[in-house]
Amino acid sequence: MTDLFNWLANHESGLSAIAAMMAIVAGVVVVLSPLGAGIRGFFSGDNKAGSGQSQPEQELASTKAQIIEINTPPPLITDKPSIAVLPFVNMSDDKSQEYFADGMTEDIITGLSCDSRLFVIARNSTFAYKGQSPDIRTVGKELGVRYVLEGSIRPINDRLRITTQLIETETGTHVWAEKIDRPAAEIFDIMDDVVDGIVIALCSNIRVAESDRAGRQRPEELNAWALCVRAEILFISQPDSEAVSRAIDLAQRATEIEPGYAASWALLAMLTSVRVTNGLSGNLAEDSEQALSLAGKALKLAPNDPHVLSCCGFAATWAGQAAQAIGYLERSLTINPNNSFARLYYGAALYCDTRLEDCLEQLQLFIQRSPRDLYIGVAIFHLALCYVSLKDYEQAEHEARVAIKHTPGFGWNYITLAMALSGLGRDSEAQAQIQQFNKLESVLTRQRIEDIFHLWIEEPKHVEQLISLLRQAWADS
Incomplete structure (x- = not known):
C-alpha cells in the first residue's frame, strides 16, 4: 500500500488530466432498451464490435445537432479520473459460468459509477471488447479513458479465484493489482473490496461514500x-x-x-x-x-x-x-x-x-x-x-x-x-x-x-x- 501512495504522489498531476465518457449501467438492467417494434432485429445489424466492418461514414448529426462522428474519440475533460472496466474473463472450463463473470463486471461498474468523483465508461461500451485481448493503450484512446480495469474469475467448487489489475493506459503502468481466493458466498463483499481498492488507487485515500453503498441493495440469495x-x-x-x-x-x-x-x-x-x-x-x-x-x-x-x-x-x-x-x-x-x-x-x-x-x-x-x-x-x-x-x-x-x-x-x-x-x-x-x-x-x-x-x-x-x-x-x- 505504501508503494501505491508513493506512485500516486508522483503522478498527482496526471490524475487530473483524465479523459472521460459518461457511462451506463445498466446496472443491471439491461443495458438494453428494446423500445418498440423491431426488437427481434435490434441486434441484427452487421456493425458488431471487432468484426472489422466499417462504421458509418456520415456524422451522427449535423452541426445543429452537435453530435460527434462515430469514429471521433470522446471529448477529454480534466476534472475527474475516468475508468473503463473490461469484461472479466471466465477461466472455468464450464462456459455456463460465463454469466458469473459478466455479472461481476456489471456490479463493479455499478459500484464505481455511484462515486460521483469518477467517470465510469458504460457497460455496453466496454462489453464491445468481450472475447478479445485488446491493447490497453488502444482501449484508452478509443474510449477516452486514463485507466482500465481487467480481471479474470475462476469458480472452483464453492470458492472463487479472482485476479484484477488497474492499468494506466498512456504508459501501460500497473497502478494496482489484487488476487482473491474466497468463498463464492462472499461475492458481493469481494466486489465492494475491488471497488474500494480502485477508488483508493485513483482518488488517494478516499472511499466510496457509505450513503452511496447503502442505496445499492444486495440480494440475500x-x-x-x-x-x-x-x-x-x-x-x-x-x-x-x-x-x-x-x-x-x-x-x-x-x-x-x-x-x-x-x-x-x-x-x-x-x-x-x-x-x-x-x-x-x-x-x-x-x-x-x-x-x-x-x-x-x-x-x-x-x-x-x-x-x-x-x-x-x-x-x-x-x-x-x-x-x-x-x-x-x-x-x-x-x-x-x-x-x-x-x-x-x-x-x-x-x-x-x-x-x-x-x-x-x-x-x-x-x-x-x-x-x-x-x-x-x-x-x-x-x-x-x-x-x-x-x-x-x-x-x-x-x-x-x-x-x-x-x-x-x-x-x-x-x-x-x-x-x-x-x-x-x-x-x-x-x-x-x-x-x-x-x-x-x-x-x-x-x-x-x-x-x-x-x-x-x-x-x-x-x-x-x-x-x-x-x-x-x-x-x-
Missing part, C-alpha cells in the same frame, strides 16, 4: 442475483419475442426465490413494459398497469437504488406515465450520474412528456459520452423522432438514416423515416419505408402503432401530428 444476470444477458444477446418471454420467466423465478430483492421486481417491470411496445401485448392497458404495479413493488423495497430507479423509469415511460418516469430517472441520475441507461431513457421520457428541447439535450449528451454504446442506434432513433415532432423533417430524415445504418433490423427506424419523408412531401419514398417496416414486422399494425402513440404521449396535438404523418405514409392501410 446468490441464486436470485444469478437469475437476473442470466435474464439480462439473454435479453441483450437474443432480444426477440421468445427471449423476452424466457427472460420474464427467469426474473419471475428470482422474485419467487427472494421476494425482497428489488432488482428482480424492477427487471420484471421493465420486461413487462417491453411487451407493450413490441406487439406482444394483447391488452395495452392491462400490461401497462401490471408494469407499474411491479415497479411499485421494487421501489417500495429499494427506493434509493439507482439501478432500480432507472428500470422503473423505463417501465413507467412505456406504460404511459412519462411524468412519473421522469421523477424516477432524475433520482437515479442524481445518485449515479454515470448511468447512461438512465440518461438515454430520461431523454425518451422527456420526449413523451413533450419537453422536446430537453429531450434533445439529454440524447445528445448520451451520444457524445457513449459513442460506442450498443444502444447508440436507439439513441439516434429517439433523436430522429424528436426532430419529427419539432417539424424539422430534414434533420429527422438525416438522423433516421443514420439510425438505420446502426440498427437496420429495428423497425421503428423505418416508421420514423417514413414520417419525416411525409413531412417533406415525399410520399412515395415514405410508402417505401412502410413497406420495409412491414417486411420486418408482422405483428404491429398501423392501428396498434397509433394506440401506442396515444399511450406514450399525453399532449393531444403532439399525438395528432405523429398520427397524421403516419397515415399519410401508410395511406393504403
Whole structure:
C-alpha cells in the first residue's frame, strides 16, 4: 500500500488530466432498451464490435445537432479520473459460468459509477471488447479513458479465484493489482473490496461514500442475483419475442426465490413494459398497469437504488406515465450520474412528456459520452423522432438514416423515416419505408402503432401530428 501512495504522489498531476465518457449501467438492467417494434432485429445489424466492418461514414448529426462522428474519440475533460472496466474473463472450463463473470463486471461498474468523483465508461461500451485481448493503450484512446480495469474469475467448487489489475493506459503502468481466493458466498463483499481498492488507487485515500453503498441493495440469495444476470444477458444477446418471454420467466423465478430483492421486481417491470411496445401485448392497458404495479413493488423495497430507479423509469415511460418516469430517472441520475441507461431513457421520457428541447439535450449528451454504446442506434432513433415532432423533417430524415445504418433490423427506424419523408412531401419514398417496416414486422399494425402513440404521449396535438404523418405514409392501410 505504501508503494501505491508513493506512485500516486508522483503522478498527482496526471490524475487530473483524465479523459472521460459518461457511462451506463445498466446496472443491471439491461443495458438494453428494446423500445418498440423491431426488437427481434435490434441486434441484427452487421456493425458488431471487432468484426472489422466499417462504421458509418456520415456524422451522427449535423452541426445543429452537435453530435460527434462515430469514429471521433470522446471529448477529454480534466476534472475527474475516468475508468473503463473490461469484461472479466471466465477461466472455468464450464462456459455456463460465463454469466458469473459478466455479472461481476456489471456490479463493479455499478459500484464505481455511484462515486460521483469518477467517470465510469458504460457497460455496453466496454462489453464491445468481450472475447478479445485488446491493447490497453488502444482501449484508452478509443474510449477516452486514463485507466482500465481487467480481471479474470475462476469458480472452483464453492470458492472463487479472482485476479484484477488497474492499468494506466498512456504508459501501460500497473497502478494496482489484487488476487482473491474466497468463498463464492462472499461475492458481493469481494466486489465492494475491488471497488474500494480502485477508488483508493485513483482518488488517494478516499472511499466510496457509505450513503452511496447503502442505496445499492444486495440480494440475500446468490441464486436470485444469478437469475437476473442470466435474464439480462439473454435479453441483450437474443432480444426477440421468445427471449423476452424466457427472460420474464427467469426474473419471475428470482422474485419467487427472494421476494425482497428489488432488482428482480424492477427487471420484471421493465420486461413487462417491453411487451407493450413490441406487439406482444394483447391488452395495452392491462400490461401497462401490471408494469407499474411491479415497479411499485421494487421501489417500495429499494427506493434509493439507482439501478432500480432507472428500470422503473423505463417501465413507467412505456406504460404511459412519462411524468412519473421522469421523477424516477432524475433520482437515479442524481445518485449515479454515470448511468447512461438512465440518461438515454430520461431523454425518451422527456420526449413523451413533450419537453422536446430537453429531450434533445439529454440524447445528445448520451451520444457524445457513449459513442460506442450498443444502444447508440436507439439513441439516434429517439433523436430522429424528436426532430419529427419539432417539424424539422430534414434533420429527422438525416438522423433516421443514420439510425438505420446502426440498427437496420429495428423497425421503428423505418416508421420514423417514413414520417419525416411525409413531412417533406415525399410520399412515395415514405410508402417505401412502410413497406420495409412491414417486411420486418408482422405483428404491429398501423392501428396498434397509433394506440401506442396515444399511450406514450399525453399532449393531444403532439399525438395528432405523429398520427397524421403516419397515415399519410401508410395511406393504403
